[in-house]
Amino acid sequence: MTYSLRTVDKRSAKILPLPIRKTFIANVVRDQASALHPYGALVVAPLAQAAGVPHATPRLVYVRPGEAHFDQYEEKLSDRLYMLEEKYNDQRAISGEIAGAHDIVGPNKMLNHRYEENDHFIDQLAFARARLLDLLIGDWDRHVGQWEWAEYKENGEHLYRPIPKDRDNAFYRFGGGLFSWLFSRKWAIRKFESFTADYKDVKALMINSEFFDARAMPHVTGEQFDSLAHVLQKEISDQVIEQAVRQLPKEVYLLQRKELASQLKSRRDKLDEAAREFYEILSVRVLVVGTDKEDRFEVKRMAGGDTEVVVRRKSDKVVMYRRVFLPAETKEIVLHGLAENDIFWVRGEADKGIQIKIVGGRGQDEIYDTSEVQGWGKKTWVYDTPRETKLEGGPETKDKTSRKPEVNFFDREGYRR
Known part of the structure; x- marks a missing residue:
């Protein structure tokens, strides 16, 4: 000691x-x-x-x-x-x-x-x-x-x-x-x-x-x-x-x-x-962060606006994260894929929905959005570099991809607080 x-x-x-x-x-x-x-x-x-x-x-x-x-x-x-x-x-x-x-x-x-x-x-x-x-x-x-x-x-x-x-x-x-x-x-x-x-x-x-x-x-x-x-x-x-x-x-x-x-x-x-x-x-804006390994993010919009987020290891499909968010509490969920080749799925229909921001990170990411939310404004925003990203969007998708590599930045140690 x-x-x-x-x-x-x-x-x-x-x-x-x-x-x-x-x-x-x-x-x-x-x-x-x-x-x-x-x-x-x-x-x-x-x-x-x-x-x-x-x-x-x-x-x-x-x-x-x-x-x-x-x-x-x-x-x-x-x-x-x-x-x-x-x-x-x-x-x-x-x-x-x-x-x-x-x-x-x-x-x-x-x-x-x-x-x-x-x-x-x-x-x-x-x-x-x-x-x-x-x-x-x-x-x-x-x-x-x-x-x-x-x-x-x-x-x-x-x-x-x-x-x-x-x-x-x-x-x-x-x-x-x-x-x-x-x-x-x-x-x-x-x-x-x-x-x-x-x-x-x-x-x-x-x-x-x-x-x-x-x-x-x-x-x-x-x-x-x-x-x-x-x-x-x-x-x-x-x-x-x-x-x-x-x-x-x-x-x-x-x-x-x-x-x-x-x-x-x-x-x-x-x-x-x-x-x-x-x-x-804490719940107004929530970070859901993956790893430098290959991860799979699954977002399900449900009736009433509740939103389930699940993160799995791609290697064995073990669930690393699961939580259901309520629209009365949470305004925005930010998904960070970090490195390697990640997959993001957003699906489901709802009369209202929580804003989802997807930051793919480094790697050849795949992003699919088939969700539908009633009302104005797109509820799924995608940030990544377009060169190695496969993006299949839908009516809720807002493409915010950029050639600038800082679009994928994630502060791991608090340097930009």
Whole structure:
């Protein structure tokens, strides 16, 4: 096992260039740093334990002045308070809740494996559970780099389960001063959502994680979100919350125990409502992404506007993805074929329909659209390069093929967020 030593005192203004360290911008940065709860990670660990989400268990340590063991870093690191916590970054950390894992990998390696191979999958329900815990504690900064992934080998497949890290923004309180109040408005920097007893803006808690949420949970339905929320409401009992808050240093506990426990209980009780809103935001536009192997995408439009999407491996016809989308929830489904020779079938008749965008990707793709939807506007848009694409369209097909290779671009690692 390896460990990290993370300072409790966050002095973010030091990262600014010298010319602006004495300007109002530095004040805004200090405001943001002061919004962090310095001991929040201590409270998160027991909550994650109860929720069944893998986690580090940090503890406070003080490095004494003149500590010789730091050698050349002694002057820089001594006489400061730190969080000492486990790092889940390689096989040495496989123990406890993830004892059955084969390996631990970073997010970019996980995503590359997921898209390059057709036997590598994300445990989407496990990720959804972890994201609901993020909602509960108000952690708005869950971007790609905030996760490690435990890799399991099950029934000949590779399955990745999330390990959250870096809880600096749990119980974040922003908006007390003039600058922070202005910057936290929806029309300014909306993502700075302050932790309160209510979920004032679920969307704000999703902004930094938008890229990863779209790729790691396209399979999870509203009913599954509801079920996960109800389970967490039972698992995170009043007793669990009280014990979690007790992890704060004594002096801080005496100051905050009532307010923080009360806010957590309130958010726990409303988690099902927040989970439903979370799901509804996710479901407006859904990515369904294939692999660099040969895949088959099947879209069936049904009466009433429901739309079934199935993705199969062409090699053995095993279903890798299946979900029925509802027009009241979803406005657009984007299918990405990535590499190799993929097949897309769109069929069925409906009185209304969800917009389908097909991005064929590299390879000699075949796209067939025989669907019919009443009303104005074409509901199947096709993006690919025309040279190697076989397109047999119908009344719903809009040909958006282009000679420009970027028509097939798919962001695998978040470079264009």
